[in-house]
Amino acid sequence: MVLTGVLQLPEKVFERLPDAVQVYLERFKDASKGKQAAIIFAALVSGRLVWGIGKEQYMRLTKNLPPNVPYTLPIIGNTFEYFSDPHGFLRKVQERYGFPARIFVLGQKQTIVGKNMVREVMMAGDDKLSFSMGVRETFDLLSMLQFRPRPSGGKMTHELVTKHLTPNLKNFTPRVVRMLEGVSNEKLPSTNEPMTVDDTYALLSTMVAKAGASVFVGEKLCENRKLVELFRTMTSEVGEAFGRYALLQLLPSVQKFFIRYLWQYVFNVNRSYKVIIEAIEPEIQERERGMNGEIPGWERPNDILQDLIEDALPRGEERGDMLRYIAQDIVVLVFVSIHTTSHNSNLALWYLALHPEYVDELLDEQKQVFSETSDEDQGTPWTGTAIKKMVKLDSFVRETFRMRGDGADLPHKVISEKDCVLSNGMVVPKGEIIQLNLLEVNTDADVPGGHPEEFRPWRFVAANKNAIKVGADYLPFGMGKHACPGRFFAIQEIKTILAMIVGKYEISTPDDVDMYPRLGGPNNFKPKGRMIFKLRH
Known part of the structure; x- marks a missing residue:
């Protein structure tokens, strides 16, 4: 086995990797376990971001999603703008996009619907929409x-x-x-x-x-x-x-x-x-x-x-x-x-x-x-x-x-x-x-x-x-x-x-x-x- 730290690879697999990747993995092996864990964590987060962006683009091509409210920073999305001035944010979304609109807050996509859809959401069957599960997503x-x-x-x-x-x-x-x-x-x-x-x-x-x-x-x-x-x-x-x-x-x-x-x-x-x-x-x-x-x-x-x-x-x-x-x-x-x-x-x-x-x-x-x-x-x-x-x-x-x-x-x-x-x-x-x-x-x-x-x-x-x-x-x-x-x-x-x-x-x-x-x-x-x-x- 190669790399005896946090990550281990069979030697045959390691030898088949491109030279640049082998050099990177050798450096990874020489790092402390703390640094190795940090690198793996960063890689997982980055991978999750790339996967999320790809998934969103695919859904936009294949589904009739509500308009997306743009944001600049990944992970953060619209969170800080919304939390700092909720009423101002909602009014801006209403003016520019109308509702329903799709925002990115607290690490996930959410759809906000307007007053005309309140009844259909609140009266939906328990097998379709769940209020208790919705609350547990952010406050379990x-x-x-x-x-x-x-x-x-x-x-x-x-x-x-x-x-x-x-x-x-x-x-x-x-x-x-x-x-x-x-x-x-x-x-x-x-x-x-x-x-x-x-x-x-x-x-x-x-x-x-x-x-x-x-x-x-x-x-x-x-x-x-x-x-x-x-x-x-x-x-x-x-x-x-x-x-x-x-x-x-x-x-x-x-x-x-x-x-x-x-x-x-x-x-x-x-x-x-x-x-x-x-x-x-x-x-x-x-x-x-x-x-x-x-x-x-x-x-x-x-x-x-x-x-x-x-x-x-x-x-x-x-x-x-x-x-x-x-x-x-x-x-x-x-x-x-x-x-x-x-x-x-x-x-x-x-x-x-x-x-x-x-x-x-x-x-x-x-x-x-x-x-x-x-x-x-x-x-x-x-x-x-x-x-x-x-x-x-x-x-x-x-x-x-x-x-x-x-x-x-x-x-x-x-x-x-x-x-x-x-x-x-x-x-x-x-x-x-x-x-x-x-x-x-x-x-x-x-x-x-x-x-x-x-x-x-x-x-x-x-x-x-x-x-x-x-x-x-x-x-x-x-x-x-x-x-x-x-x-x-x-x-x-x-x-x-x-x-x-x-x-x-x-x-x-x-x-x-x-x-x-x-x-x-x-x-x-x-x-x-x-x-x-x-x-x-």
């Missing part, structure tokens, strides 16, 4: 969480929400209100002295985490500060750790390898599971005794944890496995609810602070609704019925979602055996991603009230379009059979938070606030500024 959450599927199967997050969360919203509302009031009483002023909050997201995420915990694991475990803090911060911590290696997204194959085999050394998710298991294990043991009749007068807790216990016990799983599976389900619920609800609550609160001219109308609506629902004896005026009747508040929230600055999102992967042929005859090759131009959807001139560039919070009051009503013109929760089932809980929680703050505090800001500072992605932002809270008289 289940691998990052080291998710272990149950050998015997189990309830999926969608089923947990539709069967146990949404039908019980009315019962959950009083405890959610208690948690929200508890955090606001602890964190916000109780005297006439104004208080400046430097990070409103931290405040709201604490409120949302505690409210969510009361539904997920029960009010008793809400007193476990370590557990609630984990719920509050886990999504952000995973996102921050992922962001430190964001450049790997430019090389999808390398990123997939990194997440699958190296991520565990970057973020120790087992530490998070340990916190959850240590909190829930004694509670589960006590509930089992109650279920077995060992605790006189025991009443079945009404929370997701109890549903998970009752689903797990008949399976006869080993104790450690059962606890791990329940902890996994709780973590997934946290990921799909706490951060997104906190983020959207924060955005709505900032629109309220920047538009004080609308506060009086919201206060008048509260007074009117409370007078109509005062006979409900739930220990608080903030009942589910009352919140539902506040139509101006609902319109305010929906308008906040419309204005939240989305670019292209809701990735769907073509998973069918054949290419995806769009209604206009253009082709998206199998295995590639389709994104929806949410900017075009949200700035449609046909929006009720017109003037889509303006924040008009009452535009949906008379339009029979509340904040949970999904459709091709309103996509924060998707649409069709895959519409987010947790939107009912999320919207009710956001509206409750806003209503409570409006009713109790005067809010303002001393800063010139940037509502959409980008945090490493076209749809990743957080308003930045100080907010002043003063007790309302």
Whole structure:
């Protein structure tokens, strides 16, 4: 054998190579193993680039692909231009090429479709386009969480929400209100002295985490500060750790390898599971005794944890496995609810602070609704019925979602055996991603009230379009059979938070606030500024 380093060749093969190649390989042999590995890696990347360019040219000759948005640098493509100014980039593409258009971002070709194709993408069969597979292409959450599927199967997050969360919203509302009031009483002023909050997201995420915990694991475990803090911060911590290696997204194959085999050394998710298991294990043991009749007068807790216990016990799983599976389900619920609800609550609160001219109308609506629902004896005026009747508040929230600055999102992967042929005859090759131009959807001139560039919070009051009503013109929760089932809980929680703050505090800001500072992605932002809270008289 020749070349005993990283690469080995049979001697007969080596002798038949051209002299120039033999000289190169001799030099390669004399290099250190580190240099040899670097050379091989560079050769593989170069080969992948050449193959990709050749494949693209072949497809352009043989398929009716959407127009290609040009770029200068390989690997990088349109990524930096799009990420630095998503709205400007999408408007430029719209003007020059129209949609659908084909861009090169994060190391792969993606097709962006306009508002006229939203319905056909969102309503496509699961055997053709997959939203979950599209998301996993860039953010493989289940691998990052080291998710272990149950050998015997189990309830999926969608089923947990539709069967146990949404039908019980009315019962959950009083405890959610208690948690929200508890955090606001602890964190916000109780005297006439104004208080400046430097990070409103931290405040709201604490409120949302505690409210969510009361539904997920029960009010008793809400007193476990370590557990609630984990719920509050886990999504952000995973996102921050992922962001430190964001450049790997430019090389999808390398990123997939990194997440699958190296991520565990970057973020120790087992530490998070340990916190959850240590909190829930004694509670589960006590509930089992109650279920077995060992605790006189025991009443079945009404929370997701109890549903998970009752689903797990008949399976006869080993104790450690059962606890791990329940902890996994709780973590997934946290990921799909706490951060997104906190983020959207924060955005709505900032629109309220920047538009004080609308506060009086919201206060008048509260007074009117409370007078109509005062006979409900739930220990608080903030009942589910009352919140539902506040139509101006609902319109305010929906308008906040419309204005939240989305670019292209809701990735769907073509998973069918054949290419995806769009209604206009253009082709998206199998295995590639389709994104929806949410900017075009949200700035449609046909929006009720017109003037889509303006924040008009009452535009949906008379339009029979509340904040949970999904459709091709309103996509924060998707649409069709895959519409987010947790939107009912999320919207009710956001509206409750806003209503409570409006009713109790005067809010303002001393800063010139940037509502959409980008945090490493076209749809990743957080308003930045100080907010002043003063007790309302």
